[in-house]
Amino acid sequence: NAGVMQNPRHLVRRRGQEARLRCSPMKGHSHVYWYRQLPEEGLKFMVYLQKENIIDESGMPKERFSAEFPKEGPSILRIQQVVRGDSAAYFCASSPPGNRGRETQYFGPGTRLLVL
């Protein structure tokens, strides 16, 4: 059973471009979480999705950021018109359906975004 996969592992963008980060959860997992880790900071929750639904996006910046988890295919975190402050490591985690709060989250290797 492959773990959580994220691609690309490294992404370089110039200011104003768009960044698309992909996350394929573990097989059988229908819950996906995105986190951002700024330099010298802890991981911060961004958004929690289930298939075709955004459950909690309270950690997402109000502008330029969006996330989706379609019925088929990976979850996508999209950042429009990137700025230097978006440079960070973006981690995806997945968990299986089950007793709410009891299941652990499994983390992917992250995508490191660098905005020039």
Add this chain to the structure above:
Amino acid sequence: KQEVTQIPAALSVPEGENLVLNCSFTDSAIYNLQWFRQDPGKGLTSLLLIQSSQREQTSGRLNASLDKSSGRSTLYIAASQPGDSATYLCAVKNRDDKIIFGKGTRLHILP
């Protein structure tokens, strides 16, 4: 609002010594607490998960304790090795399903 604090921020210890990493959290209404390891430029590896009803968990040379009422957890590493050098993250899962991370402790084991 849940806050997770890890002390110290960095720690250097000679190889072979036992050590303790500390984690504190402000809201005791949690589902679980988890310790992760993060190597430079890499993702997170889960080390130990303690459910809110548990007091401790052990895996090999690692032992994690949880005192929910005082909002504290410790990660004990016995007989440290250079391969233990990494950043150790403490994270609590709130009742709203959010996971709140501490900033981590950067551990360096001196050979």
